[in-house]
Amino acid sequence: MADETGSGEGTPPETASTPPNAPENVAVADTSSVSKPPAPEDRAELLTKARAFLHQPQIQREDxxxxxxxxxxxxxxxxxxxxxxxxxPVKIPLVPPRSYPQPPPSNLPVLLLGLARVFSWIVGGTTALAFIYWRVLLPRVTATSTARGSLKSHQLSLIQKLNASLAALKESRSEMAAVLPKPEPHKEPSGFATCLSIDALLERAKKQNIEISSVSEISLLRCAISDFRKGSESRNPATEELFQILEGKIPWLVSEEGAPFEQRLWDTLSTCPLFVSNTSPAPDSPSAVPPADGHEILYWSFDPPAPPTPTALAQSLSALSTSISKPSADKHSPFQHALQSMTDFTGYISTQMYVPFVSLGSRYGTSSAMDPAEEEVRKEIRALKGLVLNRRTFLPNTSLRPQ
Structure with missing residues (x-):
């Protein structure tokens, strides 16, 4: 503004040399110079200069x-x-210049280029993945699926064959089981079936190392009934009498450990069809009068089961066993033939001890030829010696019977 003031026409040097934003010392110097009220003609000249100053174009742009x-x-x-x-004059708003600034370049090409690159990367990656899948993964997946299908079909065929063989086996076993003897539901063990008393039964169980709790209940009850009938003139025992005999022979039944086994004895006695209960102590005696309390006394007897009818298979086996000839009772030693041969050879040697003496020269072939009898004896000796050696070397099997 100081330059614009200095270049204005009719502007005094002191007025033009002081701009609006001049230093304070200059402004103070000027105010000190105009502190005195000027004369009227100077006042008019100051107004003229100020008016000319305000009409300058540079000053009009200031606020x-x-x-x-x-x-x-x-x-x-x-x-x-x-x-x-x-x-x-009224300040007219400034008209912007006609040369507008150039707009920034558009980002659309860069965006399209980036999208094209991303799309190319996606397409390339998808193509690579598809190539890897079709060339590497798909053959393996197909081979695995085919192997699983073949393995499944093979297993199904094996299972079908197994089911068919099981069905055939079941049918054949049912056909074979039809001719087999049926098991007896209340059969006594073979070791206890021959015992006729409780003492004999306990002795047999002791020899076989069998505990009392493992002894057959049917055998125990049968032996108890047999013992009671021996001492009571063929009278059937009552329930109390039967268990008194069992407890007298087996004190273990009275203990807590034997209570379950005693309950098993009662269940067997009351449910097994081999034990028959009657209201009379003997078959030919009348029924006993029930006691006053109303409880009926039962007397027990053992009814042995009837022997089962032999099946066709059992009959065939019995007929086959009877048709086979039994071996002879006398047993021959496998070395009997060898012993007989040695005995004969010893007897022969003993008889040859008294043969006439033969000279030493004749033994070595220097004498005349032997007579026919001596030559025959020598041949027999050689044959017997070979027979003995063969018997010793090739002995027959001891498991075979001599013919």
Whole structure:
């Protein structure tokens, strides 16, 4: 603004040399110079200069506050400044220049290029994955699926064959089981079936290392009934009498450990069809009168089961066993033939001890030829010697019977 003021026409040097935003020392110097009220002609000249100053194009671009401050520093009062400001023409808004700035370049090509790159990467990756899948993974998956299918079909065929063989086996076993003897439901063990007393039964169990709890209940009850009938003139025992005999022979039944086994004895006695209960102690005696309490006394007897009818298979086996000839009772030793041969050879040697003496020369072939009898004896000796050696070397098997 100082340059613009200095270049204005009719502007005094002191006025033009002080811009609006000059240093404070300059402004103080100017205000000190105009501190005295000027003369009227100087006042009119100051207004003329201020008016010319305000009409300069450079000063018109400044804002009104800067203009008022500069005029007040030059010594003008508020009324004069207000009048000079009214004289200024109305400020027309500045028209922007016709040369507008160039807009920034568009980002669309860069965006399209980036999208094209991303799309190319996606397409390339998808192509690589598809190639790997079709060339590497798909053959293996197909081979695995085919192997699983073949393995499954093979297993199904094996299972079908197994089911067919099981069905055939079941049918054949049912056909074979039809001719086999049926097991007896209340059969006594073979070791206890021959015992006729409780003592004999306990002795047999002791020899076989069998505990009392493992002894057959049917055998125990049968032996108890047999013992009671021996001492009571063929009278059937009652329930209390039967268990008294068992407890007398087996004290273990009275203990807590033997209570379950005693309960098993009672269950067998009451459920097994081999034990028959009657209200009379003997078959030919009348029924006993029930006691006053109303409980009927039962007397027990053992009815042995009838022998089962032999099946066709058992009959065939029995007929086959009877048709086979029994071996002879006398047993021959496998070395009997060898012993007989040695005995004969010993007897022969004993008889040859008294043969006439033969000279030494004749033994070595220097004498005349032997007579036919001696030559025959020598042949027999050689044959017997070979027979003995063969018997010793090739002995028959001891498991075979001599013919």
């Amino acid at each position: 009104g506050l800067s203009k008022r401050r500069f005029l007040a520093e030059k010594g003008l009062n508020d009324a004069e400044i207000e009048g000079l400001m009214r004289e200024l």
